[in-house]
Amino acid sequence: MYHLAKSLYTYATSKEEYSVLLLGLDNAGKTTLLTQIKALYQPRTDGTPAPGPNPSKTVPTVGQNVSTISLPDMNLKIWDVGGQITMRGLWQSYYTSCHAIIFVVDSADVGQDPDITRLPTAPGRRLSSVSVSGTSRGNSDGRELFSEQNVGINAGAADFGRLDECRQVLESVLQNADVAGVPILVLANKQDREDCVEVVRIKEGFVRKVFEGDTGTGVRDSRVLPVSALLGSGVQAAVEWVQSRVKWNKEGRPPVMR
Numbered sequence: 001m002y003h004l005a006k007s008l009y010t011y012a013t014s015k016e017e018y019s020v021l022l023l024g025l026d027n028a029g030k031t032t033l034l035t036q037i038k039a040l041y042q043p044r045t046d047g048t049p050a051p052g053p054n055p056s057k058t059v060p061t062v063g064q065n066v067s068t069i070s071l072p073d074m075n076l077k078i079w080d081v082g083g084q085i086t087m088r089g090l091w092q093s094y095y096t097s098c099h100a101i102i103f104v105v106d107s108a109d110v111g112q113d114p115d116i117t118r119l120p121t122a123p124g125r126r127l128s129s130v131s132v133s134g135t136s137r138g139n140s141d142g143r144e145l146f147s148e149q150n151v152g153i154n155a156g157a158a159d160f161g162r163l164d165e166c167r168q169v170l171e172s173v174l175q176n177a178d179v180a181g182v183p184i185l186v187l188a189n190k191q192d193r194e195d196c197v198e199v200v201r202i203k204e205g206f207v208r209k210v211f212e213g214d215t216g217t218g219v220r221d222s223r224v225l226p227v228s229a230l231l232g233s234g235v236q237a238a239v240e241w242v243q244s245r246v247k248w249n250k251e252g253r254p255p256v257m258r
């Protein structure tokens with residue numbers, strides 16, 4: 001009887017917790033986004049809002065930052081991991097336990113015409129040429145997948161910014177069997193910048209092609225949204241999308257009860 005009462009009490013007082021993984025190239029704005037989300041959703045103990053992002057204090061992430069925000073019907077535990085090449089090998093260790101992925105793209109660093117079909121191709125740069133092995137389609141060592149040659153660095157396509165690198169990194173995330181069925185939100189960040197490209201161009205230029213390609217077949221649910229992590233515009237819509245999709249996918253990836 002005691003055990004029954006205890007489990008009923010625990011059930012009644014606990015909350016569903018979902019893990020959200022922030023991914024994207026270095027400098028995309030992941031840490032800025034996490035800081036903005038905290039400012040919007042995580043008041044300090046005295047009730048005042050947490051401070052918003054401060055560009056002069058932002059440094060490249062080495063390792064991870066994690067914060068839990070409390071929403072009326074769930075907690076979202078948000079993992080911000082470093083996007084530098086040397087950090088990307090760590091990403092896959094988060095895949096099995098995440099309920100959603102937010103892939104952040106710097107909209108001011110994909111060229112003014114972000115259409116992958118226009119990118120010059122250099123032999124040996126395509127991800128399909130990467131040898132794969134191991135249980136999760138070759139990601140036993142993510143560093144190999146994300147080596148400079150494989151992610152299109154020094155591709156000689158200055159007009160396209162880091163478009164090809166971005167596309168290959170997104171493809172390699174989707175290729176991992178551990179993220180199959182996980183909702184993926186792509187954020188076209190830095191929409192406040194004058195030199196940014198519109199979300200529709202990022203979507204049509206490369207994201208849709210990645211999702212519709214071979215690597216995107218395991219994606220259950222995806223969306224592309226414009227945001228400015230720095231100013232906060234679009235951030236609430238992004239959180240709401242994640243909130244609704246993790247719930248919808250709850251049977252595929254059940255939450256942790258806390």
Ligand SMILES: Nc1nc2c(ncn2[C@@H]2O[C@H](COP(=O)(O)OP(=O)(O)OP(=O)(O)O)[C@@H](O)[C@H]2O)c(=O)[nH]1
Pocket residue numbers: 024025026027028029030031032033054055056058059060061062081082083084189190191192193227228229230231
């Ligand atoms: N204008 C503008 N700048 C932004 C925005 N988001 C991020 N930045 C700037 O972009 C730079 C990189 O931001 P970070 O948040 O550190 O990027 P990151 O993705 O966490 O980078 P890594 O930790 O290296 O993976 C910083 O100078 C930010 O101030 C945005 O929405 N608008």
Ligand SMILES: [Mg+2]
Pocket residue numbers: 030031032059060061080081082083
């Ligand atoms: Mg960071």
